[in-house]
Amino acid sequence: MILPNDAKKLISLLEQNGHSAYAVGGCVRDALMGVEPKDVDIATSALPNQTQRILEDNNIRVVLTGLKHGTVTAVVNHTAYEITTFRNDGEYGDNRHPDSVVFVDNIKDDLSRRDFTMNAIAYNDNTGYVDCFDGVADINNKLIRSVGNPDKRFNEDALRIMRALRFASVLGFDIEEKTSQAVFDNKELLSSIAAERIYAELVKLLCGDNCEEVLLKYKEVLAVVIPELKPTFTCTQNSKWHLYDVYTHIVKSVAVSPKKDYIRLAVFLHDIAKPQCKTTDEKGVDHFKTHCEVGAKIAFDILKRLKVSNEVLNKAITLIRIHDDHITTKPSNIKKWLRLLGEELTFDFIDLKIADMKSHNLFFAQTELDELEYIRTLTAEIIASGEPYRISDLAINGNDLTALGYKGHQIADELNSLVKIVSGNPACNTKEKLLHQAQIDIKNTTE
Known part of the structure; x- marks a missing residue:
């Protein structure tokens, strides 16, 4: 295993002072899988106060954040290394944290308290791998x-x-x-x-x-x-457009969606309201009217309960609420969505719809899927062309309208009206033409 030089230095310092020390946990697992470790955690037989003294004697910055559980953090070249004394854990009264820890001097005892065998492997350059629970074999298998x-x-x-x-x-x-x-x-x-x-x-x-x-x-x-998911497990979708129950459709959609946290959360929850919105017509065909709006409310409660950030919450809920709305190949319609959502969320909206459609019955849905892929390309072309679709793209601004006599909300209303005109006809986006249109509009509103 190739350890960072600073990690080697820390292990060496501990060993030079009569203690054993190893890289442990996820960094060893990642190295065995051929993945460059992100963080290196170190386990040692040195007690926390001994570790602290060794580090400070060698002018290494120490952060005392986890002394209760035997952890001292060394900061070397702006990188933090957690150094934890070998330990056994006491009872876990809250099913999460040990009520107490007992320090030990044996790496095997320390590894025996860890979660999975692949994370219970230690390494240093002198000893090599310490694998008491066949973690290497489990990684290979x-x-x-x-x-x-x-x-x-x-x-x-x-x-x-x-x-x-x-x-x-x-x-x-x-x-x-x-x-x-x-x-x-x-x-x-x-x-x-x-x-x-x-x-x-x-x-x-x-x-x-x-x-x-x-x-x-x-x-x-x-x-x-997320107990709200349970009704989706048995909710069938009797329609030519669907092949799967609601939950299977959800999961297959998640698997083909972009790997952004808020998109995958939105896809995971996008059809959560279908069971309670389901109706069946006289021909036995299932319908799910209002499931987007109802689903957005349910998803809001779930994500608030999970304490997601406001940014993730707002993006995910927006996508859930609009996921069945239509976007067409008309440039004016695409520009409407760009105005409403902005560039990034418009692409997210299209990508969610593509993932959703990929999990439909493609015998009937392939045409719509192809159209969505084409709309995505068109959207990128519109943005690259610089064609106007935002108020900020207009050749005039609020000051120009104020000079014509517009006041208060009239300014915003007129700017919104003008941007719709130029998004459908970019040739109209000149100061002269827009001022002329604005003069006509204010005259009509005052007559």
Whole structure:
């Protein structure tokens, strides 16, 4: 394993002072998978005060943030390295954090408390890999396996259930049989986990390459986190446009949507109101009128509960609310959407509709899908051409209208009226023509 020089230096300093030290956890797993580690965590036999003294004696900045659990943070060249004393954990009273920790001097004991075998591997240049639980073999076999008893591991920290699903989605690994069963058996423990923690894992899961398989197999686990999803599991869609029940359609749409957090959240929740909006006509065909508006309200409550940022919330809810609205190949219509949403969210809107359509019955929906792909190209061409579609693109501004006698809301109303004219006919976007039109408009309103 190729460690960063600064990490090597820290491990070496600890060893030179009579302690053992290793890189541990995700950085070792990533290295074994051929992925450059983002962060390097270090475990050591040195007690926290000993680690602190060694670092300070070598003029290394120390941040004391996790002393209760044995962690000292070293800052070297603007990079933080968490250095944690080997430990065993006490009871987990809240299914999340140990009530106490006991420091130990053996790396195997420290590795035995970790969540999954792939994360329970240590490394330093002198010893090589320390793999007491066959984590290397599990990585090679693409397996997520609990260290020891999976029920015990999940009862210690229920967030590990979501972590297992997230790893399966992001890494493309399977969850080993006993560990998988324990995920189902202990899923209700997730109700005690902080919403922010759940959301952090959920959004990574949704953005994983293997999300479709995980979301389908572990839907009952996701229903603990988002119980509003459960009715979609059995909600059929009897229509020539659909091949799948609502939940399967949702998941397949997520898997082909852009990997932006708010888009994948929007797609995951876009049809959540279909079960309660479902009606069936005399021919046995299902309809879901108003599911966009109702779904936006349900999704708002879910995302607020998960404590997402206002930016993510607003973008996701907007996309859910409009996802069945029409955008056409007419430049004036595309420009209307660009004015309403801005460039980025207009592309997001089109991309969501494309992902949604890809999960329909393409025997009937392929023409519409092809049109959406063409609309996306047209939108990019309109933006690149510099054709006017925003008020800021107009050849005149509010001051010009004020000089003609416009006041208050009249100014904004007239600018909106003018931009609609020029977006359909760019040749009209000259100061002379727009002032002439504005003079006609104000004359008509005062007569």
